[in-house]
Amino acid sequence: MADNVNKPPHYNHAGIECIEAIHAALTPEEFKGYIKGNNMKYTWRENYKNKVEDLRKANWYMNYYLEKLDADQSVLDLKNR
Numbered sequence: 001m002a003d004n005v006n007k008p009p010h011y012n013h014a015g016i017e018c019i020e021a022i023h024a025a026l027t028p029e030e031f032k033g034y035i036k037g038n039n040m041k042y043t044w045r046e047n048y049k050n051k052v053e054d055l056r057k058a059n060w061y062m063n064y065y066l067e068k069l070d071a072d073q074s075v076l077d078l079k080n081r
Contacts, residue, residue: 005056019064035065 002009011018023031042058050057 005053005060023068032065035061 022034026034038061039058042054042061046052046054046058
C-alpha cells in the first residue's frame with residue numbers, strides 16, 4: 001500500500017525524490033519559501049479535500065525542513081570547532 005504522506009510513489013523517479021531535486025535546485029531562501037508555501041497549502045485545504053491526510057502532509061513538510069536545518073547546523077558546528 002502506498003504511503004501518500006511520507007513517500008508518495010508519484011514523487012520518485014529513477015531513485016530520485018522530487019523534494020531532493022527541488023532542494024538541490026533552489027537557494028536556501030527559495031527552498032524555505034517552497035516549504036512554507038506547501039505547509040500553508042496543505043493546512044489551508046484540510047477542511048476541503050483530504051482532511052487529516054493534508055495535515056499530515058503539512059507536518060511532513062515542516063519536519064523535513066527542520067531536519068535539514070538541524071543537519072546544516074551540525075555541519076556548521078563541526079566546521080567551527
